[in-house]
Every structure is written in structure tokens, then in C-alpha cells.
Amino acid sequence: MRSFWTKITSRKFLAALVGIITGLAMVFGLDQNVITTVSGAVMALASVITYIISEGKIDAAAVGKAAQAVEDAKEAITDGH
Secondary structure, three states: OHHHHHHHOOHHHHHHHHHHHHHHHHHOOOOHHHHHHHHHHHHHHHHHHHHHHHHHHHHHHHHHHHHHHHHHHHHHHHHHO
């Protein structure tokens, strides 16, 4: 599952996706201003989502390390008595 999320949040994949959407929009005759606006909005949204997911993973790892440190300290105190 991790590989799937890594792939769909990669900048290369998102750029390819925007390219495909842009190409299809041109084929179906959408106005170039609409295409540019939509492409920009998709890339901006993708960047924000990627940032949020990345920061969430970093925060989760930090919480895990802190929880492990608390558990280690608890064991050290318990073993000391």
C-alpha cells in the first residue's frame, strides 16, 4: 500500500497526469484559458496534498519515537525498583 501512495503522490506522476488531462482538454476543444487555470489548480492542489501527507508521516514517526522513549523510561524506572 505504501508503494501505491508513494507513486500517486510523486511529482512525476502528477505532472504526467496533468499532461494527460491537458491533452484531453485540447482534444475536446476547451478554451486555453480554462485549460491553463485547471492545470494550475490541479498542480497547486497536488502540491498541498503531497506536503500534508509528507508532514503527517514525519509527525507520526516523531510521535512513535517519543512513545518508545517514554516506554523505555518506564521500563528503566520499573526495573530499578
